[in-house]
Amino acid sequence: MRLSPFSDPRQRQKVFPRRVQKYQYSTPKISRRRKRSRELDTQAMATVKIDGPSTEETSRLFEHIADSHCHPQEDPDGLAHIERLSSKYLAVMGLREDDWPRVAELQAAYPHKVIPCFGVHPWFAHLHGFRNDGFVRDVLEIKADLELQNVGDVADVSLSISWEATLRKLLEAYPSSIVGEIGIDKAAVVLGTNNKARTRLSHQLELTERQLSLAAEYNRPASLHCVRAYGHLQDLFRKSDPCTLPPRIMLHSFGGNPEVVKGFTRMPRVGGRFYFSFSNEINCKTPAKTLERIRQVPDDRVLLESDTCSATTIDSGLLESCKIIAEAKGWTLQQCCEITFQNFRDFYVDSLPKI
Ligand SMILES: [Zn+2]
Numbered sequence: 001m002r003l004s005p006f007s008d009p010r011q012r013q014k015v016f017p018r019r020v021q022k023y024q025y026s027t028p029k030i031s032r033r034r035k036r037s038r039e040l041d042t043q044a045m046a047t048v049k050i051d052g053p054s055t056e057e058t059s060r061l062f063e064h065i066a067d068s069h070c071h072p073q074e075d076p077d078g079l080a081h082i083e084r085l086s087s088k089y090l091a092v093m094g095l096r097e098d099d100w101p102r103v104a105e106l107q108a109a110y111p112h113k114v115i116p117c118f119g120v121h122p123w124f125a126h127l128h129g130f131r132n133d134g135f136v137r138d139v140l141e142i143k144a145d146l147e148l149q150n151v152g153d154v155a156d157v158s159l160s161i162s163w164e165a166t167l168r169k170l171l172e173a174y175p176s177s178i179v180g181e182i183g184i185d186k187a188a189v190v191l192g193t194n195n196k197a198r199t200r201l202s203h204q205l206e207l208t209e210r211q212l213s214l215a216a217e218y219n220r221p222a223s224l225h226c227v228r229a230y231g232h233l234q235d236l237f238r239k240s241d242p243c244t245l246p247p248r249i250m251l252h253s254f255g256g257n258p259e260v261v262k263g264f265t266r267m268p269r270v271g272g273r274f275y276f277s278f279s280n281e282i283n284c285k286t287p288a289k290t291l292e293r294i295r296q297v298p299d300d301r302v303l304l305e306s307d308t309c310s311a312t313t314i315d316s317g318l319l320e321s322c323k324i325i326a327e328a329k330g331w332t333l334q335q336c337c338e339i340t341f342q343n344f345r346d347f348y349v350d351s352l353p354k355i
Helices: 009-015 032-047 055-064 076-084 097-109 122-127 163-173 201-217 230-239 258-265 287-296 311-329 333-347
Strands: 067-070 090-093 114-118 140-142 178-185 197-199 222-227 249-251 274-279 302-305
Touching (some): 067 302, 090 178, 097 114, 178 230, 201 222, 258 287, 287 311
Parallel strands (some): 090 114, 178 222, 249 274
Antiparallel strands (some): 140 197
16 A cells, blocks of 8 residues: 555654654764764864853844744744744744645744745655655665665655645745755665665755756745765756756855865856855854864855754854854954844845745
8 A cells, every 4th residue: 555654644653753853863873083073173162162142232133143044843832932032034944845834834923034945855855756656665775784674664655746846836825935955965864764774865866956946946045955965966066057056055054174165166157156054053063173164155155043943942053153153254243143144134135025
């Protein structure tokens, strides 16, 4: 029997057994060498610490703070907090087809604060396909020593092919919306496979390419996630006709090497479209490298984000991210807020007048 992961509650339970986990994601094992490098990074973090601003100063700062990338819909209990947030705007990123209605609901509830963003996150790429007869197992890359039947029930779920038409409708219905969160992740393990399978890179790339092209068609920016795959992402951009790429492209929680920044910004024909966003949530895991990579980013391309999964931690997350960027760039907190806020306005220029 074929079931859609989105229509049958029992099947859905297998696909998303625990809500509000950090995307139900498994991180790969960390080698001793990488562990040591993280310890060194933590020591370097001491240079990032800045005394917290006073309440008066904080409210002045928040006149110029907006969140370029967050997921408050993941914590339903925290949603009421959105009303009390000091951050001026929130770009709320959708994760998968059945998550998009939650993003739309938030936009309806807070029309002057929420920018709706619709996309398929790479951690859910395995649920979205292109053919009528596709199953999750068709897009999985399974460890060589394992049989398909040991991978878990998720393998027998049929792929959604309605996502593309739905995304198109949403982009039409919400003129302030952008495409996100999309991208590629070579480290993520698929939920429901007992950590035994990843989504094929080719499938993730095709999904990303389709969504970028939809964004271009509707002249919307896109917010991208990329883990251990910056080379593949750059290849995709290099081979694409610029007409099929979005007008502005955010690399969120950017974790590439400093030289990778130049690889994007100096890319022929499309280098001027890239923005780099930094979050306390992700980027603080490697603070020394983060400072170095932020310094490589042109001042007018740096964005501030929380990437948190609860409205309750958005303001604090943004302030912490702001401290890191200010430290890297040698800016005061006030300068950092003003510059990144202007960059936010440039990136979301077509979304702001409508919210
Ligand atoms: Zn995200």
